Amino acid sequence: MLMYMKDLIEDKSGKITNFVQGELFKQYRNNFKNKKVTVPIRVTFDDYEPNNVIGSHAGDQKLCSGYFNFLCLLPK
Numbered sequence: 001m002l003m004y005m006k007d008l009i010e011d012k013s014g015k016i017t018n019f020v021q022g023e024l025f026k027q028y029r030n031n032f033k034n035k036k037v038t039v040p041i042r043v044t045f046d047d048y049e050p051n052n053v054i055g056s057h058a059g060d061q062k063l064c065s066g067y068f069n070f071l072c073l074l075p076k
Contacts, residue, residue: 002037005072019071040071 008018016022019040032038044067051061 001039001070001072001074004074005039008072042069042071043067044069 005020008020011021019025025040028040029038046065046067047062048065049060049062
């Protein structure tokens with residue numbers, strides 16, 4: 001994963017194919033230059049109601065789920 005991130009960061013084609021090639025990650029990485037490894041992780045929380053599959057809002061029986069996404073995993 002680290003070699004893949006390094007290849008993406010050093011890519012000079014001008015195409016952004018991954019989050020680590022974007023401006024936001026570049027700014028974030030500059031804030032942590034003294035760290036050896038910076039891995040982007042997106043954390044998302046979502047409320048849902050298991051007994052109401054078509055409802056757009058969670059009600060009385062809501063549950064909260066947490067999702068972790070590693071934004072630099074290999075494509076295959």
